[in-house]
Amino acid sequence: MGRSKITVVGAGFVGGTIAQRLVETDSYDVVLLDVVEGLPQGKALDLSEASPICGFEPRIVGTNRFDDTADSSLVVVVAGVPRKPGMSRDQLLETNTRIVRAVVRDIVARSPLAIILMVTNPLDAMTYVAYQVSQFPKQRIVGMAGVLDSIRFRTFIANELNVSVDNVQAIVLGCHGDSMVPLVRYTTVAGRPIEEWISKDTLQALVKRTRKGGGEIVSLLKTGSAYYAPAASVVEMVEAILKDQKKILPAAALCEGEYGIHNLFAGVPVKFGSHGVEEIVVFDLTPEEQVALEHSVNAVRAQCQKVDQLLGCQA
Incomplete structure (x- = not known):
């Protein structure tokens, strides 16, 4: 049985690290694509040269051409711009909607059976863009955020x-943002509820730190954002x-009534298999948890309404 082919669109720190982790599994053929000439080729060559020591076959290609991505089983989209000083959230949304729209069209034309895994921010809205543009079944469009947020929360608890x-x-x-909802009631350490281990005030501080996890790293790096943990999550x-x-795993998936969320x-918790999103797993939420989740989703709803306008204008 042949190896699955995976394309990573965007060869910056996140995309390059995703490619590294994928080739080191020695399980996939990886294509690293970027619009910047030489960048994906250089990173692919560098990764290939690590193979004799790291123990994987150098099955990676760097390219600027979407034709090289044809017949991918799965495409990870990291392409887009980060939010820069002075850039509004609406400007970021507009710029990355335009970029993701073009990328997804190229993916669909060459890999019509692929599963698309979105990483570009604003994550939930960009996953919606990919769904609208690709017209793929909902099972084959998913966004990465919940895994990252959850492992940050787990790390902070373990350290504490x-x-x-x-x-x-x-x-x-x-x-994925300041309104994310860590489910404290379902959080355990060695099977025991987290409340038996940590005081309420300390726990709330860890929840707050989780919500600001990406920003904490940005403030430390000064000129960049996280990439090791996001790549591992992907x-x-x-x-x-x-x-x-x-x-x-928690991931951005299309809800059609689950948790009271529509379209x-x-x-949400997702069961993953060979078809992508095989099931959205529904947890029982308290009224307070449900309100918090609805508040979180409202921000996404407003962004998606803006996306609909942008896609209409760009059609």
């Missing part, structure tokens, strides 16, 4: 308690899909 991260189970729902999702693991991409 000085226990292994493997002992901590946590899940974060809602949109690869966990890729493996769950292409290895048909049936793993349940929007929102961060």
